[in-house]
């Protein structure tokens with residue numbers, strides 16, 4: 452019951468007289484009392500269902516002040532020739548199904564496009580319950596059959612979710628689509644085109660982050676194979692194999708984040724002299740502090756950054772927070788070279804509001820989107836734009 456058979460349109464030819472309508476082998480219930488024509492197919496069902504489900508169709512069947520009621524027979528069907536026969540077939544199938552037959556697990560992967568079409572059909576006739584019902588099935592299908600769906604399937608569902616502003620369906624599609632892209636079955640460039648057309652920045656950000664991660668792993672593979680010099684070779688031009696628009700955005704995030712990181716590496720937190728350092732370095736308190744403590748402090752900062760730089764962390768906002776976390780942890784371990792001087796002066800990260808690293812954390816936006824699109828306000832609330 453999960454798929455609609457192909458439309459019965461093989462008989463469609465150019466004729467002068469209107470083509471004869473055929474009874475649908477599945478959707479023509481002899482004991483029904485209302486005949487509907489969609490394309491060249493006749494369906495027969497119980498008018499009671501139609502009238503209850505759709506005020507639009509009820510109006511047509513019962514007639515209004517202007518026109519006569521529709522008879523609803525083979526000779527005078529309720530004429531809905533502009534509808535897809537397939538949508539009516541699906542409607543009748545679902546209407547006459549048992550509750551068990553409508554459980555999400557009963558649907559095959561191929562039902563996806565039919566359900567999207569059916570939901571639009573139901574919504575057009577103001578069949579509110581029937582319009583909403585397929586959404587849950589669609590989310591189930593995209594989660595369980597993602598590995599068989601094509602770019603076209605993903606695009607149709609994504610368009611549909613956007614059309615409805617259906618955040619859950621959109622989210623389910625993004626997750627399933629990203630899985631297929633990460634596994635290498637579907638292309639990120641194709642997905643970017645769709646994301647760009649719909650202006651879906653959340654999706655684009657996920658795609659860009661994926662490209663950044665991929666580049667990072669290629670980069671470290673090359674480094675391992677050819678040594679660090681390979682990475683510094685200026686002839687290694689960046690070619691992500693993507694349209695310039697996307698490459699530019701990805702690289703701008705990369706350059707913003709790497710620049711901020713390089714700056715932080717050069718800027719250790721200010722170090723105040725500890726009172727005991729002053730006492731211990733008498734009679735010239737400043738000298739000991741500037742020669743020993745500050746040097747040790749700068750040295751520790753550099754060593755800490757070098758150890759974090761050796762980790763493969765992607766250049767995303769989230770990656771940036773991971774880096775800062777690593778810096779904090781390394782500093783907290785307290786392997787302070789300054790200790791050999793018996794120094795009292797060191798920077799210890801804290802959770803205080805005015806703490807240097809806390810301020811660094813606070814300055815990293817919650818998502819990479821700000822770097823990619825220059826969104827200032829999005830970090831606070833907006834999930835999608």
Ligand SMILES: [Zn+2]
Pocket residue numbers: 724725728739740744745794795796
């Ligand atoms: Zn000192």
